[in-house]
Amino acid sequence: MKKPLLDQFTSGLFALPALILFAIFSIYPFFKVFQLSLVDWDGISPLMRFVGLDNFIDVFTRNTAWWISIRNVSVITLLALTLQNGLALALAWVVDRGVKAGNIYRVIFFIPPILSGIVVGLIWNWIFDGNYGLLNHALTHIGLADYARAWLADPKTALYAVAVIHMWKGFGWGFIIFLAGLQGISRELYESAQIDGANEWNTFWKITVPLLTPVFIMVSILTILGTMQIYDLIASTTGGGPGFNTEVPMTRIVAVMLGSGRLGYACSMGLVFGLILMALSMVQMRVGKWLERE
Amino acid sequence: MKNPWEMAVRRRLRSVAVHTLLVSVAITCLFPLAWMVVSAMKTQETIFSDMSLWPTSPQWHNFVEAWTRGAFGMFFFNSLFYTIAVVTGVLVVSSLAAYAFAKLDFPLKKVFFYMLLATMMIPVPGAFIALYVLIMKLKTGTMGALDQLSSLGILAPQASQMFEPWLMRILYVLPQVNGGLALGVFLLKTFFEKIPRDLEDAATVDGCNKFQVFWNVALPLARPAIAVLAIFTTLGVWNEYLLAMLILGEKSLMPLQRGLMVFQGAHLTNYPLLMAGMTISVVPILIVYIVMQKHIISGIMAGALKA
Numbered sequence: 001m002k003k004p005l006l007d008q009f010t011s012g013l014f015a016l017p018a019l020i021l022f023a024i025f026s027i028y029p030f031f032k033v034f035q036l037s038l039v040d041w042d043g044i045s046p047l048m049r050f051v052g053l054d055n056f057i058d059v060f061t062r063n064t065a066w067w068i069s070i071r072n073v074s075v076i077t078l079l080a081l082t083l084q085n086g087l088a089l090a091l092a093w094v095v096d097r098g099v100k101a102g103n104i105y106r107v108i109f110f111i112p113p114i115l116s117g118i119v120v121g122l123i124w125n126w127i128f129d130g131n132y133g134l135l136n137h138a139l140t141h142i143g144l145a146d147y148a149r150a151w152l153a154d155p156k157t158a159l160y161a162v163a164v165i166h167m168w169k170g171f172g173w174g175f176i177i178f179l180a181g182l183q184g185i186s187r188e189l190y191e192s193a194q195i196d197g198a199n200e201w202n203t204f205w206k207i208t209v210p211l212l213t214p215v216f217i218m219v220s221i222l223t224i225l226g227t228m229q230i231y232d233l234i235a236s237t238t239g240g241g242p243g244f245n246t247e248v249p250m251t252r253i254v255a256v257m258l259g260s261g262r263l264g265y266a267c268s269m270g271l272v273f274g275l276i277l278m279a280l281s282m283v284q285m286r287v288g289k290w291l292e293r294e
Numbered sequence: 295m296k297n298p299w300e301m302a303v304r305r306r307l308r309s310v311a312v313h314t315l316l317v318s319v320a321i322t323c324l325f326p327l328a329w330m331v332v333s334a335m336k337t338q339e340t341i342f343s344d345m346s347l348w349p350t351s352p353q354w355h356n357f358v359e360a361w362t363r364g365a366f367g368m369f370f371f372n373s374l375f376y377t378i379a380v381v382t383g384v385l386v387v388s389s390l391a392a393y394a395f396a397k398l399d400f401p402l403k404k405v406f407f408y409m410l411l412a413t414m415m416i417p418v419p420g421a422f423i424a425l426y427v428l429i430m431k432l433k434t435g436t437m438g439a440l441d442q443l444s445s446l447g448i449l450a451p452q453a454s455q456m457f458e459p460w461l462m463r464i465l466y467v468l469p470q471v472n473g474g475l476a477l478g479v480f481l482l483k484t485f486f487e488k489i490p491r492d493l494e495d496a497a498t499v500d501g502c503n504k505f506q507v508f509w510n511v512a513l514p515l516a517r518p519a520i521a522v523l524a525i526f527t528t529l530g531v532w533n534e535y536l537l538a539m540l541i542l543g544e545k546s547l548m549p550l551q552r553g554l555m556v557f558q559g560a561h562l563t564n565y566p567l568l569m570a571g572m573t574i575s576v577v578p579i580l581i582v583y584i585v586m587q588k589h590i591i592s593g594i595m596a597g598a599l600k601a
Contacts, residue, residue, distance in 0.1 A: 010504060011398035018391035018475055019406060025472035026413050029424035036424060043427065091319060094312045107587050108320045111327070114583050114590075116533035118551045119572050122558060123326045126333075126565065132342040134329065168322070173594075180595035229419060232535045236555060250419065257423055258540075270420015277417045 037268035042261040055268035066269060069240075069247040070276070076163045076248070077227040084167040085219055088174030093204070096182040106179065110172040117169070117232025124165045125237055128152045152238050158245045166233055170226065174219045181215035182208065217288035221281050228277060249273045327576065334360075334569035341565050353566065360570035368546065369553030370574055373532055376467060376549055380531045381524050383471035388478025389520065393508050395479060396486035397494070414476045426540045429465045436461055462547055466537065474527045485519040486512055522593035525586050532579050550575040 037056070040049040059066055091109065095102045112120065127134045130150025139148045151161040185208065193203045231250035234240060240247040240255070249269070257266035328347075335352040336344055344350075361367040394400060395407055440454035489512055497507045513520075538552040548556065554575060558568050583590065 008400045011394055012400035014394035015391045017387045021472040025469045029421045030418055032424035033420045099312060105316050108323050111323055114529055116551050118535050118554055119576055122572055123330050137345055176594050263423055267420045267423050273419045274417050
């Protein structure tokens, strides 16, 4: 039954504030990015020069810094996918199998994720500092002074140091989600496996892993999207340096936008990046569907 | 059958290994934070040499100095204001909209809902550039209009200058309210949908209008979901940096995260005060987390299971 018009109108009023905000701050910027990506514009001058697809062509053919940043963030993402999520899964597994005070670990492991990227970066800046850093201090103390270095300023280690900070901040997310998935698996399955004489390793591979596939996919997508778009952590630690060693796409976009004042070009970088992210999550979902069928 | 002795020893060993792993990870999580707090209480002279876990003479006044001279008190109140404003905005706007999407009927309802869904699914990492352009446009537009009104004698001559900081605050808050809407609408919509029709019909029979049904029946029932939404919005706003960096150039408007970056840029080596400022920014969020951790963790777990 169709409601009377006046009734529909007053119902619409409920959604109106949300729709107005949404139109101004989501829809308008969404389309504006596409428009700006086609122009050469510094953000201030009234002059906006239409350049067609030149910005995109430049991103793909001449912008080496951009592709270095993609490579860097891919390294961090791969480390997060394997080490960070591996650790998260291992911890969730042992907590799920029952340990004393499991709840306390749950609370503690989720502390790093609630901190801001800025604070986390500033804390670790100091741990990794070349002159006064805690890590170097500890290394010297145990006789490994030769390995001491400015971890975040040394081109050999900077990217990995940033990755370590990122993983420290992020593993709690995976842990909580994996734990939720594990707790959703019926205890009876484990018990009957035990009766059949399966050891833990077999139980893990034959029961846990297949049942956890959807959770794996979700954690992977969240890890990829979250890691690829890191910004605060880099801004508060290396700022992209030394050289381009820790540049990531977001720092490049901001640098082009504020540093070089090329807003249109920055928008085209953002769109290319958005496409990459979308492609990645679609591949992930395909892989997930395929795994589930197997 | 295995020797029961051997079984017991193996179980014991396994438990030791598991606890060693868990405790060492827990320490790794907590130690940097503890180190931050302890370092905040050292002096500029001792901070690089004194590696003790508790300083011999804790400099409590560092916190006072960070609060006043380091301007972290001001940053703190700015953050508090932004957080309260955004959370209030998100709760009001998204609960109204979620109720409309769940229970009411209005033109183009489906279209609007899928548009909201799409913005959650499609990542546009460049959107913040357009948002920045838009905010600057809204700023100059509003200031221009105010100046015009002043020149016509309708407003006092200083009106536009007096209004400018508030305009920037509003322009920092509104996009974040919008940013919280998608999560809010989804969370609350599923909650409202579970409320039985009869309950609302009974209220309508008693003479409640639509808004009263929403306010008196639906909203109180959605309290758990509202708590989850409020907490996650709080975490997001308190930790926000990028937008603040882009649009809040005036020190008196900066929230904590921005203030921290500015402070460390200006006093690169004043570690004790920087650590004190960081402590000031972490403590409130840590308190919120510890008080609300049940809601936070169960919120994520419920969300994870649903997806």
